[in-house]
Amino acid sequence: MKIEKLFQKTRFGIFALFGMIVLSTSLLCIYTVDTQLSAEYETNSRNIAKSIADSSVDILLNRNLATLQSLIDQFVEIQGIRYIYITSERGEYLAHTFVPGIPRQILESDPSSTETVERSIPGMGDFIEVGSPILAGVAGTVHVGMDMDIVGLKIQRAIGQQIILISILLVLGVLASIWLVNLAAKPLGGLLDYAVELAADRGKDKEPDDELLARDDEVGDLARLFRYVSGRSSDWKKPGASSTRVP
Amino acid sequence: MNVLDPGGDNGEVWKGWPMALTRRSLLRRGAAGLLAICCLNWRYARAEIGGLFDMILGENLESGAERGSPSGNEITLGVSAAFSGPSRGLGRELYRGAKAYFDHVNENGLLGRRIALKLYDDGYQPDPCVRNTMKLMLEDRVFLLFGYVGTPTVTRVLPLLKKFQNERVYLFFPFTGAQPQREPPYGDFAFNLRASYRQETNGLVKNFVQVGRKRIAVFYQADAYGRSGWAGVRAALREHGGEFVGEATYRRGQRFTSSMRPQVEILKANSPDAVICIGSYAACAAFARDAVDLGLSVPIANLSFVGSENLLQLLTEGRENPDAYTRLLVNSQVVPSYEDLSISAVREYRELMARYNPQVPAELAEEPYEPFPQSFVSLEGFLNAKLLTEILRRLGLDPSRSRLEEAVFSVQDYDLGIGEKVSFGPNRRQGLQTVYYTIVRDGRFVTLDDWESWLG
Numbered sequence: 185m186k187i188e189k190l191f192q193k194t195r196f197g198i199f200a201l202f203g204m205i206v207l208s209t210s211l212l213c214i215y216t217v218d219t220q221l222s223a224e225y226e227t228n229s230r231n232i233a234k235s236i237a238d239s240s241v242d243i244l245l246n247r248n249l250a251t252l253q254s255l256i257d258q259f260v261e262i263q264g265i266r267y268i269y270i271t272s273e274r275g276e277y278l279a280h281t282f283v284p285g286i287p288r289q290i291l292e293s294d295p296s297s298t299e300t301v302e303r304s305i306p307g308m309g310d311f312i313e314v315g316s317p318i319l320a321g322v323a324g325t326v327h328v329g330m331d332m333d334i335v336g337l338k339i340q341r342a343i344g345q346q347i348i349l350i351s352i353l354l355v356l357g358v359l360a361s362i363w364l365v366n367l368a369a370k371p372l373g374g375l376l377d378y379a380v381e382l383a384a385d386r387g388k389d390k391e392p393d394d395e396l397l398a399r400d401d402e403v404g405d406l407a408r409l410f411r412y413v414s415g416r417s418s419d420w421k422k423p424g425a426s427s428t429r430v431p
Numbered sequence: 432m433n434v435l436d437p438g439g440d441n442g443e444v445w446k447g448w449p450m451a452l453t454r455r456s457l458l459r460r461g462a463a464g465l466l467a468i469c470c471l472n473w474r475y476a477r478a479e480i481g482g483l484f485d486m487i488l489g490e491n492l493e494s495g496a497e498r499g500s501p502s503g504n505e506i507t508l509g510v511s512a513a514f515s516g517p518s519r520g521l522g523r524e525l526y527r528g529a530k531a532y533f534d535h536v537n538e539n540g541l542l543g544r545r546i547a548l549k550l551y552d553d554g555y556q557p558d559p560c561v562r563n564t565m566k567l568m569l570e571d572r573v574f575l576l577f578g579y580v581g582t583p584t585v586t587r588v589l590p591l592l593k594k595f596q597n598e599r600v601y602l603f604f605p606f607t608g609a610q611p612q613r614e615p616p617y618g619d620f621a622f623n624l625r626a627s628y629r630q631e632t633n634g635l636v637k638n639f640v641q642v643g644r645k646r647i648a649v650f651y652q653a654d655a656y657g658r659s660g661w662a663g664v665r666a667a668l669r670e671h672g673g674e675f676v677g678e679a680t681y682r683r684g685q686r687f688t689s690s691m692r693p694q695v696e697i698l699k700a701n702s703p704d705a706v707i708c709i710g711s712y713a714a715c716a717a718f719a720r721d722a723v724d725l726g727l728s729v730p731i732a733n734l735s736f737v738g739s740e741n742l743l744q745l746l747t748e749g750r751e752n753p754d755a756y757t758r759l760l761v762n763s764q765v766v767p768s769y770e771d772l773s774i775s776a777v778r779e780y781r782e783l784m785a786r787y788n789p790q791v792p793a794e795l796a797e798e799p800y801e802p803f804p805q806s807f808v809s810l811e812g813f814l815n816a817k818l819l820t821e822i823l824r825r826l827g828l829d830p831s832r833s834r835l836e837e838a839v840f841s842v843q844d845y846d847l848g849i850g851e852k853v854s855f856g857p858n859r860r861q862g863l864q865t866v867y868y869t870i871v872r873d874g875r876f877v878t879l880d881d882w883e884s885w886l887g
Contacts, residue, residue: 242616250609253658254557254586283653283680284693 528812660709
């Protein structure tokens with residue numbers, strides 16, 4: 185006879201506990217990674233926009249647009265930055281990196297805005313755009329568009345890695361708990377079988393399982409107690425033991 | 432990096448620079464010296480160990496010669512240009528033209544020296560160009576930089592020249608009409624022969640406006656070159672009280688097989704009277720092809736950088752009706768037509784090109800390319816070489832970088848053989864100012880004098 189029922193709830197409880205830990209950790213992880221990476225990308229974009237704005241002043245004042253274009257071409261090579269455009273104080277597009285042309289959504293937006301805006305440009309993707317004023321805005325504005333697809337991909341990858349790790353821990357934890365539960369269940373099963381045998385063989389002279397009776401734990405104590413109660417033994421103490429934990 | 436040049440014919444030295452001192456160069460120099468000692472090569476060991484001390488001390492111990500002065504029997508010019516990639520025709524033709532003249536000079540030598548070219552391929556890409564320039568300045572220690580191709584490449588090199596301004600490494604006659612090497616803060620480090628893009632675009636706009644084509648759109652390369660031309664067109668249009676009616680861009684490095692239909696559609700939607708292209712020949716040919724195919728039947732103008740012969744070849748090769756694709760093309764040029772035999776420099780150019788028929792070194796010519804017997808680009812390279820030779824001649828028997836600027840400024844009303852006199856000065860770092868216009872007739876570029884009758 186097996187004692188599955190006793191441990192089924194235990195196993196379920198362990199699984200549910202681990203599941204809750206994994207779920208809550210994953211949700212927290214998704215939230216943290218998403219928030220932090222998005223914030224980091226936005227900060228980087230803002231820093232790049234500021235850096236371009238700061239270094240553009242002389243170039244703009246010298247009307248050297250080729251050098252200005254060369255400058256933004258170098259920045260757009262940074263991963264995650266998909267477009268950069270610079271507008272004058274009058275809203276003209278002085279330099280940009282768009283191909284084959286400046287998208288309608290950009291043309292229709294406020295060229296002097298430095299607010300962070302989310303854009304969805306057909307054929308290009310989704311972007312977060314940040315702006316930085318040049319010479320406090322009197323010389324124009326630098327706009328940097330960050331590709332949300334790449335950011336999303338990075339967030340997914342980071343979250344995926346964390347979830348894989350947590351899932352591996354979950355599987356290992358469940359397997360370990362099953363093994364431990366089985367470790368406890370096996371002698372208890374033996375004890376149950378022994379008790380059943382004792383009950384079935386009442387009045388007979390069949391000798392019980394010595395191995396079970398020799399155990400130095402609660403299962404051994406219970407086995408010896410059952411033997412004593414069945415009248416096959418005059419002492420429920422373990423042979424050679426001075427005392428027992430069971431009364 | 433070699434500070435000493437033991438391979439020189441007379442054992443003389445080229446000076447090294449303190450800023451060339453790197454951990455790698457020190458280790459290499461030291462290891463080479465030790466190896467030479469082990470191999471009992473005393474002469475080489477002495478050179479290497481001596482060079483190591485020179486580097487550590489930050490100065491060359493050899494006395495006499497000035498930094499950057501060629502004291503061997505060669506004057507080496509450093510070249511980084513597009514010998515590969517979609518714009519390889521430009522680098523190769525420019526080189527061929529220059530080489531034809533230098534071969535001619537080297538037959539008798541220039542004041543006892545030969546003119547040598549140290550070539551590197553940058554594929555018309557800025558980063559390789561910067562690396563090549565570092566190599567030319569710090570390792571090859573060339574006397575000057577010459578014949579660079581392209582705006583995005585040159586604009587990235589200019590800060591490097593400023594960084595090493597104490598070494599007075601000048602860039603001579605780059606194949607670009609952009610403003611950065613003509614204006615502060617980098618104008619002092621370059622000398623230009625050709626007219627600027629600003630002059631080219633100004634001329635094109637002026638002529639279009641004069642024949643009533645005021646609705647002008649631009650198609651340009653999305654980089655410093657395109658922006659330079661774009662700015663030129665914008666400034667010219669504003670002089671006539673106008674603005675662009677549309678603009679479209681393409682990414683550098685496009686081939687003729689690329690589709691430019693989206694760009695054509697963008698411009699066509701604005702109903703332009705003319706389109707000015709600021710691009711390389713492969714992309715501009717693709718645009719002209721798609722414009723004709725999509726029914727945008729307006730004049731399409733290209734700047735000198737386009738490489739007219741390469742453009743024409745792409746548009747006409749294997750076509751049944753090539754005229755349909757070329758009849759509305761107009762290209763601005765910064766040198767006269769190589770067909771005009773009344774010009775003495777053109778006669779000389781044709782003769783020397785035929786005599787030497789220079790070829791690009793095999794290691795730089797892996798990609799297939801069929802050179803043209805004559806072209807506007809190689810004629811420009813030829814004129815660049817001719818003027819540079821004259822400047823080197825003016826440096827005399829003991830050329831040094833410190834006197835280069837003085838030698839350039841001594842060029843006043845110099846007759847290069849094309850009719851226009853060349854002059855340089857502290858506020859004049861561009862030799863030629865004339866812009867020529869050409870159209871295609873019978874499969875060849877001919878000079879355009881009458882815009883009215885062409886578009887009438």
